[in-house]
Amino acid sequence: MKKVLEEKESVSRAHEGDARFTTISGRPIAPFYRPQDLAGADYGRDLGDPGVYPYTRGIHETMYRGKVWTMRQFAGYGTAEKTNARFKYLLAHGGDGLSVAFDLPTLMGRDPDHPLSLGEVGKCGVAVSSLQDMETLFEGIPLDRVTTSMTINSPAAILLAFYVLVGERQGVEPEKLRGTVQADILKEFIAQKEYIYPPRPSMRIVVDMIRFCTERMPRWNTISISGYHIREAGATAAQELAFTLRDGIEYVQWCVDAGMDVDSFAPRLSFFFNSHSDFFEEIAKFRAARRIWARTMRERFGARNPRSWMLRFHTQTAGVSLTAQQPYNNVVRTALQALAGVLGGTQSLHTNSLDEALALPTEEAVTIALRTQQIIAHESGVANAADPLGGSWLVEKLTNEIEAEALAYFRRIDAMGGMVAAVERGFPQREVQESAFRFQQAVERKEKTIVGVNEYVMEEEPHPILYIDGKAAEEQVGRVRALRAARDPVRLARALEELKSAARGPENLMPPIIEASRACATIGEMCDALREVFGEYEEQPAF
Amino acid sequence: MPESGPRRVRVVIAKPGLDGHDRGAKVVARALRDAGMEVIYTGLRQSPEQIVAAAAQEDADVIGLSILSGAHLPICRRVLELLREREMESVRVFVGGIIPSQDIPVLRNLGVAHVFLPGASTRDVIQAIEGAAAGSA
Numbered sequence: 001m002k003k004v005l006e007e008k009e010s011v012s013r014a015h016e017g018d019a020r021f022t023t024i025s026g027r028p029i030a031p032f033y034r035p036q037d038l039a040g041a042d043y044g045r046d047l048g049d050p051g052v053y054p055y056t057r058g059i060h061e062t063m064y065r066g067k068v069w070t071m072r073q074f075a076g077y078g079t080a081e082k083t084n085a086r087f088k089y090l091l092a093h094g095g096d097g098l099s100v101a102f103d104l105p106t107l108m109g110r111d112p113d114h115p116l117s118l119g120e121v122g123k124c125g126v127a128v129s130s131l132q133d134m135e136t137l138f139e140g141i142p143l144d145r146v147t148t149s150m151t152i153n154s155p156a157a158i159l160l161a162f163y164v165l166v167g168e169r170q171g172v173e174p175e176k177l178r179g180t181v182q183a184d185i186l187k188e189f190i191a192q193k194e195y196i197y198p199p200r201p202s203m204r205i206v207v208d209m210i211r212f213c214t215e216r217m218p219r220w221n222t223i224s225i226s227g228y229h230i231r232e233a234g235a236t237a238a239q240e241l242a243f244t245l246r247d248g249i250e251y252v253q254w255c256v257d258a259g260m261d262v263d264s265f266a267p268r269l270s271f272f273f274n275s276h277s278d279f280f281e282e283i284a285k286f287r288a289a290r291r292i293w294a295r296t297m298r299e300r301f302g303a304r305n306p307r308s309w310m311l312r313f314h315t316q317t318a319g320v321s322l323t324a325q326q327p328y329n330n331v332v333r334t335a336l337q338a339l340a341g342v343l344g345g346t347q348s349l350h351t352n353s354l355d356e357a358l359a360l361p362t363e364e365a366v367t368i369a370l371r372t373q374q375i376i377a378h379e380s381g382v383a384n385a386a387d388p389l390g391g392s393w394l395v396e397k398l399t400n401e402i403e404a405e406a407l408a409y410f411r412r413i414d415a416m417g418g419m420v421a422a423v424e425r426g427f428p429q430r431e432v433q434e435s436a437f438r439f440q441q442a443v444e445r446k447e448k449t450i451v452g453v454n455e456y457v458m459e460e461e462p463h464p465i466l467y468i469d470g471k472a473a474e475e476q477v478g479r480v481r482a483l484r485a486a487r488d489p490v491r492l493a494r495a496l497e498e499l500k501s502a503a504r505g506p507e508n509l510m511p512p513i514i515e516a517s518r519a520c521a522t523i524g525e526m527c528d529a530l531r532e533v534f535g536e537y538e539e540q541p542a543f
Numbered sequence: 544m545p546e547s548g549p550r551r552v553r554v555v556i557a558k559p560g561l562d563g564h565d566r567g568a569k570v571v572a573r574a575l576r577d578a579g580m581e582v583i584y585t586g587l588r589q590s591p592e593q594i595v596a597a598a599a600q601e602d603a604d605v606i607g608l609s610i611l612s613g614a615h616l617p618i619c620r621r622v623l624e625l626l627r628e629r630e631m632e633s634v635r636v637f638v639g640g641i642i643p644s645q646d647i648p649v650l651r652n653l654g655v656a657h658v659f660l661p662g663a664s665t666r667d668v669i670q671a672i673e674g675a676a677a678g679s680a
Contacts, residue, residue, distance in 0.1 A: 104560070104562055105561060110561065116560060116561050116588065116590060118560065118621070119560065119612075119618050120561050120612055120614045123614060124612050124613060193587055194563050195563075233564075234566050234570075323661065323662060324660055357661045358643070359641070433566075433569055437569075437570055437573055437574075440570050440574075440665060444664050450662075453662045454664075462644035462645070465643055467643055467645070538587065538588065541584045541585060541586030541587075543556075543582075
């Protein structure tokens with residue numbers, strides 16, 4: 001017996017340091033795992049049953065037997081009419097919830113006729129410039145019967161106001177609205193760079209939204225604290241986990257410092273992770289996320305409501321892993337990544353389309369993406385039991401490892417004075433950039449294989465895509481100009497002054513934003529009013 | 544004209560328009576610098592006017608535009624127009640990003656020297672820029 005164990009150990013050592021056997025994040029993987037890898041483990045302390053603190057195995061006892069994850073496909077392009085049609089298509093074909101993609105002018109708080117909006121209108125999402133566009137976007141969609149996630153950050157408070165007003169027009173009170181605004185401004189500074197104002201005023205806006213929703217919209221998820229974008233920007237799995245959860249800690253701290261009771265708002269925080277290519281690393285990451293968050297909320301913040309301890313998350317499969325070459329291979333990549341998300345216990349899932357690296361998805365491509373989820377849910381059997389990989393020596397070991405790495409990052413960021421301080425000195429940005437560069441080098445040296453790109457390359461014909469031309473821009477500009485001509489200029493001017501005045505003081509910004517929206521202010525006008533007060537932010541252009 | 548020593552190729556890497564996705568731009572910028580080029584990164588949210596002004600100020604040989612948002616046709620048209628207006632036609636324009644294949648000949652006709660699509664390596668970019676610089680020496 002001793003000889004057998006010795007032989008196995010020498011096999012392990014022979015494979016140490018071999019780059020072929022690392023995850024996509026560079027984590028070494030042993031040839032096999034066994035009970036000794038989990039020495040000292042305690043089921044009740046480290047795992048718990050599904051639905052039991054620390055929720056490593058899932059936040060619900062029944063998980064998908066009780067309710068399958070929400071199939072929530074991100075969608076949006078062109079004008080509000082076009083996107084309204086795509087929403088109805090997805091709902092009719094088995095999609096459970098809406099997820100809105102906005103165009104860059106909307107995301108950046110610019111009107112479609114701003115010089116920087118040149119060529120951008122309606123290209124990577126739907127153009128929404130005003131409350132009127134929002135009404136068109138949700139025409140025929142009852143807001144008391146759907147849940148809507150809106151991927152919007154710097155102008156999130158404005159889009160939230162628009163949604164509340166569309167609900168009002170439909171006769172649905174804010175208390176009944178269900179959905180999410182992404183609103184996670186910290187990850188913009190770290191990764192996606194769709195910020196407008198500097199970090200501290202940006203955090204104030206988020207706290208205002210959380211407070212408003214806590215009082216008026218109890219069924220609304222106030223924020224979607226995101227790792228997806230951090231991962232897409234080049235982070236490793238451990239960095240994605242660490243920076244996302246540390247961002248979460250920062251938001252909780254700011255709300256607590258603003259006088260809010262942690263249990264009043266923590267249950268409505270939500271998260272958003274990437275599901276990337278290394279199957280087991282991703283599953284371990286999701287499990288570690290739940291355990292870390294549960295312990296953090298209970299021990300660091302003293303939360304007493306179990307709902308404050310439960311990390312609820314949406315997952316999107318990794319866009320950055322999909323290739324322009326041999327696009328049908330992406331169906332396979334997405335299926336495996338979606339499966340990892342499900343085995344990791346996600347509450348909600350978006351699967352990318354096969355043409356992700358080429359354009360926004362065609363109807364055919366997005367249908368396959370939706371069917372991928374349906375096949376996993378209804379044919380594969382993996383949803384029958386919660387946390388089916390719990391107890392795997394490999395998965396439990398990776399869960400422990402990635403948790404330890406995340407906690408080490410927490411200590412470093414705490415020592416810097418928190419995440420806002422860390423962002424101000426460029427720390428997480430540099431970590432992400434460095435990982436991105438290292439990965440590119442690994443690919444170019446063929447240490448990491450990308451099928452169809454650096455191996456198994458073929459001659460190919462161009463693949464048909466959804467092509468978006470400049471017509472949406474013309475229409476949108478016309479619409480905004482007509483709106484500006486038709487509205488009451490006195491009411492508008494007063495509303496924008498009130499907004500600026502509120503921004504200069506401590507008042508919650510949501511009510512003045514709602515009034516300005518009623519007064520037909522455009523997104524560009526409201527964001528410009530705040531630009532006057534908060535200033536604009538740009539990062540140092542370092543590489 | 545006699546050279547006093549090899550002049551390093553000068554490249555302005557720019558993010559035009561509203562998009563903030565800069566992973567590719569920064570990876571390329573760093574690879575070009577490691578390959579011995581002089582690289583100036585403009586940062587985000589640059590107008591065509593700002594980009595061309597930076598290229599003039601930095602005496603750039605090449606402008607590298609990173610465009611993933613679909614705004615490539617009007618942006619490139621404007622950048623190349625401005626280069627002509629300012630008699631800077633010797634500056635080569637390279638574009639990297641998400642470009643529909645049907646738009647590549649349109650960009651080439653506008654005067655774009657090379658279009659890099661997803662999957663391009665930094666080696667491809669370095670070779671193309673060195674080739675373009677050698678061609679105009």
